[in-house]
Amino acid sequence: xxxxxxxxxxxxxxxxxxxxxxxxxxxxxxxxxxxxxxxxxxxxxxxxxxxxxxxxxxxxxxxxxxxxxxxxxxxxxxxxxxxxxxxxxxxxxxxxxxxxxxxxxxxxxxxxxxxxxxxxxxxxxxxxxxxxxxxxxxxxxxxxxxxxxxxxxxxxxxxxxxxxxxxxxxxxxxxxxxxxxxxxxxxxxxxxxxxxxxxxxxxxxxxxxxxxxxxxxxxxxxxxxxxxxxxxxxxxxxxxxxxxxxxxxxxxxxxxxxxxxxxxxxxxxxxxxxxxxxxxxxxxxxxxxxxxxxxxxxxxxxxxxxxxxxxxxxxxxxxxxxxxxxxxxxxxxxxxxxxxxxxxxxxxxxxxxxxxxxxxxxxxxxxxxxxxxxxxxxxxxxxxxxxxxxxxxxxxxxxxxxxxxxxxxxxxxxxxxxxxxxxxxxxxxxxxxxxxxxxxxxxxxxxxxxxxxxxxxxxxxxxxxxxxxxxxxxxxxxxxxxxxxxxxxxx
Ligand code: NAD
Numbered sequence: 001x002x003x004x005x006x007x008x009x010x011x012x013x014x015x016x017x018x019x020x021x022x023x024x025x026x027x028x029x030x031x032x033x034x035x036x037x038x039x040x041x042x043x044x045x046x047x048x049x050x051x052x053x054x055x056x057x058x059x060x061x062x063x064x065x066x067x068x069x070x071x072x073x074x075x076x077x078x079x080x081x082x083x084x085x086x087x088x089x090x091x092x093x094x095x096x097x098x099x100x101x102x103x104x105x106x107x108x109x110x111x112x113x114x115x116x117x118x119x120x121x122x123x124x125x126x127x128x129x130x131x132x133x134x135x136x137x138x139x140x141x142x143x144x145x146x147x148x149x150x151x152x153x154x155x156x157x158x159x160x161x162x163x164x165x166x167x168x169x170x171x172x173x174x175x176x177x178x179x180x181x182x183x184x185x186x187x188x189x190x191x192x193x194x195x196x197x198x199x200x201x202x203x204x205x206x207x208x209x210x211x212x213x214x215x216x217x218x219x220x221x222x223x224x225x226x227x228x229x230x231x232x233x234x235x236x237x238x239x240x241x242x243x244x245x246x247x248x249x250x251x252x253x254x255x256x257x258x259x260x261x262x263x264x265x266x267x268x269x270x271x272x273x274x275x276x277x278x279x280x281x282x283x284x285x286x287x288x289x290x291x292x293x294x295x296x297x298x299x300x301x302x303x304x305x306x307x308x309x310x311x312x313x314x315x316x317x318x319x320x321x322x323x324x325x326x327x328x329x330x331x332x333x334x335x336x337x338x339x340x341x342x343x344x345x346x347x348x349x350x351x352x353x354x355x356x357x358x359x360x361x362x363x364x365x366x367x368x369x370x371x372x373x374x375x376x377x378x379x380x381x382x383x384x385x386x387x388x389x390x391x392x393x394x395x396x397x398x399x400x401x402x403x404x405x406x407x408x409x410x411x412x413x414x415x416x417x418x419x420x421x422x423x424x425x426x427x428x429x430x431x432x433x434x435x436x437x438x439x440x441x442x443x444x445x446x447x448x449x450x451x452x453x454x455x456x457x458x459x460x461x462x463x464x465x466x467x468x469x470x471x472x473x474x475x476x477x478x479x480x481x482x483x484x485x486x487x488x489x490x491x
Contacts, residue, residue, distance in 0.1 A: 003034040004180070006042055006204065007187040009049035010197035015205070016041035023181055026093030026324045027314055029362025033091075035180045038205035040213035043172075046201045047217045050143040050170040053198030058170055059140075061196075067117030070165060072193040074110030077103065077186075084185055086316075088154055091179040093324040093364070094278055095315045106158045112446045113166035113467070120167065120467055131481040138471040140168030141245060142221035145214045147207075147235065149227040150176035150326050151281045151386075153183060156249075159450075159461040160224040165199065167470040169222065172201045174211045176227075178327050180204040207231060215239055222470060225249065226283075229455060236458070247459030247469060249283065250452060251384040252412030254433065255405035256286030256441060257395070260294045262417035266439060268302050270417060271390075274441040276310070276368050279323050280388035281330070283456075284413040286441055288374075288381055289392045290401055296394050300349065300372055303390075307350045307368045313359050324364040325387060331364045334387030338369060341380035346371035346391065376404050384410070398423060402430045411453025415441045434460070 005012040015036035022031035085100040125134040144164045148156040153175045164171050175183045183202045190200045215238045223239050226249040239246045256274045258267045274286030315323035325331040351367030374391040381391050395401040415437040416427040424438045434452045449460035
C-alpha cells in the first residue's frame with residue numbers, strides 16, 4: 001500500500017485532517033494506495049504557496065525560461081511514461097496500451113506549450129486619437145485551480161496545466177477522488193524538472209471538502225473544470241460570486257452520423273471505436289449512432305457481429321479490448337441506464353449484462369451494449385451514460401439527420417461519414433458541436449481547440465487560444481504629447 005502526501009510548495013505534507021482514504025483498483029477491487037483527505041486548511045495552504053510563487057520567483061522568470069521548464073517536464077514524462085501509465089491504469093481501469101498512448105501524447109502538450117511560452121505577443125492598437133500610443137499586453141491571471149474527473153486524470157490536468165503555466169500562472173490541481181495517485185507522480189517530475197516551489201501543487205480529497213474552498217478562495221482567479229454538469233453548475237455559480245474566470249468541460253451525447261454513401265468499412269470501425277474506446281468512459285463518446293434508413297439493417301448487423309466478439313477483461317492484459325467500469329457508482333449508473341432503455345422500449349441487440357466470475361476480477365464489467373429502435377425522445381438518446389452503451393437511431397436525409405443530431409442539450413462533438421463533399425460541408429456547418437469530425441472519430445490534438453457548445457461547456461482547451469484563456473489583456477496608454485485639460489478650468 002502506497003501512502004501519498006499532499007504536494008504543496010514542493011513539499012510533501014500530511015493533510016490537516018490527519019485522514020486518508022483508499023484508492024481502489026477497479027479490476028481487482030483492492031485498495032492499493034492511500035490518498036490524503038484535504039480540507040479547507042489545506043486549500044488555504046496551497047493557495048498561499050501558489051500566490052507567493054506567482055508574486056515571487058515565477059513572475060521574475062522570463063517566458064523563455066518558463067518554456068524550458070515545461071519542455072523539460074515533457075521529456076521527463078516521456079522517460080517515465082510506462083510508470084505513469086501503469087499507475088493511472090491501476091486507478092481508472094483503462095487499457096494499459098491506451099493509457100500509455102495518452103501519457104506519451106501528454107508529453108507533446110508540454111513541448112507545444114513550452115515552445116509557445118515566449119511567443120505570446122501583445123500588439124499595438126491603431127488609435128483614433130493623436131499624441132497617444134496604445135498597446136495591449138497579455139498578462140497571466142494569477143492562481144489557477146484545476147478540478148478534474150476520473151476518466152483521464154493526467155491528460156485532463158495537462159490540458160489545463162500546460163497552457164496555464166505557459167501563460168505565467170501558478171496552479172493547484174484537485175484530481176478526482178477516484179484517480180489521484182498519478183498526479184502525485186507527476187508532482188515528483190515537476191521537482192526534478194526544476195519548477196520553483198508553489199508553481200504546481202496537488203491537493204486531494206472530496207469536492208465539497210477541498211474543491212469548494214479552493215473555488216471560493218479570494219486569491220484564486222481562474223477555475224478550470226472537467227467533470228459532470230451537476231458539479232460544473234455548482235462551480236460556475238460559486239465562481240460567479242467572486243467574478244472568477246471559468247472554463248468548464250462537461251458531458252456529451254455525441255451523434256455519429258452515417259450516410260448511405262460512406263465507406264462502410266471505415267464507418268463501421270468509426271462507429272465502434274467512437275463509442276467503445278475507453279469502455280465508453282469518454283466525454284466525446286459517439287453514443288448516438290444515426291444511420292440512414294437504406295443502410296440501417298445491414299450496418300447494424302455488422303456492428304452487432306463485431307461487438308459480440310470483443311475481448312473483455314483485465315486492463316493490464318494487452319489483449320483486452322474492453323476494461324472495467326472505473327467506479328462502483330458509475331457501474332451502477334450504466335446498469336440503471338440499460339434498464340431504463342429496455343423499459344422505454346429500445347431493443348437490446350448486443351450485450352446488456354454485467355459480467356462477473358473468472359477473468360472479471362471484482363466484477364465491475366459491463367458488456368458492450370447496443371440498443372436499436374431508439375427514438376430521440378428516449379432517455380437513452382438524451383442522457384449521458386458514460387459507459388459502453390450505444391443507441392442506434394434512423395434518419396431519412398440530411399435535414400432529418402441535422403434535426404435529430406441537434407435536438408439535445410449537449411453539443412460536445414459530432415461526426416459525419418460520407419464521401420460527398422457537399423454533404424460533408426452541409427453537415428459541418430449545421431451541426432451544433434464544438435468538434436465535428438468527417439470520416440474519422442475521436443481525433444484530438446494540442447494544436448486545435450476543444451470544448452463544447454450548449455450544456456457541454458464553457459471555453460476551450462488546446463491550441464494557441466487556450467493560452468489566451470489564462471491571460472487578461474491589459475490596455476496601456478502612453479502619452480506622446482497629450483496635454484491634460486484641467487477639469488475645473490484655468491487657474
Ligand atoms: P464529477 O463532476 O462528479 O467530478 C469531477 C470533479 O469535480 C472531481 O474532482 C470532484 O471531486 C469534483 N467535485 C464534485 N463536486 C464538487 C463540488 N461541489 N465542488 C467542487 N468540486 C466538485 O465528474 P466525474 O464523475 O468525475 O466525471 C464524469 C463526467 O465528466 C462526465 O459527465 C463526463 O462527460 C465529464 N467529462 C467531460 C470531459 C470534457 O472534456 N468535456 C472529459 C472527461 C469527462
